[in-house]
Amino acid sequence: xxxxxxxxxxxxxxxxxxxxxxxxxxxxxxxxxxxxxxxxxxxxxxxxxxxxxxxxxxxxxxxxxxxxxxxxxxxxxxxxxxxxxxxxxxxxxxxxxxxxxxxxxxxxxxxxxxx
Amino acid sequence: xxxxxxxxxxxxxxxxxxxxxxxxxxxxxxxxxxxxxxxxxxxxxxxxxxxxxxxxxxxxxxxxxxxxxxxxxxxxxxxxxxxxxxxxxxxxxxxxxxxxxxxxxxxxxxxxxxx
Numbered sequence: 001x002x003x004x005x006x007x008x009x010x011x012x013x014x015x016x017x018x019x020x021x022x023x024x025x026x027x028x029x030x031x032x033x034x035x036x037x038x039x040x041x042x043x044x045x046x047x048x049x050x051x052x053x054x055x056x057x058x059x060x061x062x063x064x065x066x067x068x069x070x071x072x073x074x075x076x077x078x079x080x081x082x083x084x085x086x087x088x089x090x091x092x093x094x095x096x097x098x099x100x101x102x103x104x105x106x107x108x109x110x111x112x113x114x115x
Numbered sequence: 116x117x118x119x120x121x122x123x124x125x126x127x128x129x130x131x132x133x134x135x136x137x138x139x140x141x142x143x144x145x146x147x148x149x150x151x152x153x154x155x156x157x158x159x160x161x162x163x164x165x166x167x168x169x170x171x172x173x174x175x176x177x178x179x180x181x182x183x184x185x186x187x188x189x190x191x192x193x194x195x196x197x198x199x200x201x202x203x204x205x206x207x208x209x210x211x212x213x214x215x216x217x218x219x220x221x222x223x224x225x226x227x228x229x230x
Contacts, residue, residue: 031216033216035220039222039223040124040222040223041222042119042121042220042221042222043206043220045217045218048216058217088158090158092160103150103152103162103165104160104162104218106159106161108157108158
């Protein structure tokens, strides 16, 4: 079974703090994603990575950066957290199974509150 | 850009009854994939069902089936014999054939199941 682990279930940070959200997978999958989930807006893609040190902007990258130094770990970074970044953050991977329409596998989410 | 619309923020169904969740999308592409994901209170997003646009036959997975109307750009999810464990947020998602790994999600529908 594919396992995607997000290190924190809940986080509370102050405005201006640098925030790291960590996502770890237990297999050798290339494709990893960060989404944010907001009521009524569904999931929106922030960044994704298709290999170590490779990254691509999603639909809403502003205010975020990412890091992928090792294949199993994909970090989302809020350089200077703001209250409008209060949200649920979901990490996902796309398993390497040769199927173009294979589904994403998600972590359990990190609910971030910025005060 | 593609958009996915779920017009029902909330739905409720009696246990053992049938419910249909609506999803429409906007695209100029002819080849694409559609998905329904379920997010229970545990937050773990899981794939419910998927449909390839080139297939005319509607996808079915046990109690879950879709009504795919390509001309109308509609992709509704029918849940038969609803169970308490079906209570969750449901997200419709679209992926264009040439979109790489980019999924576009709808805003979600919260399904409540009454005993």
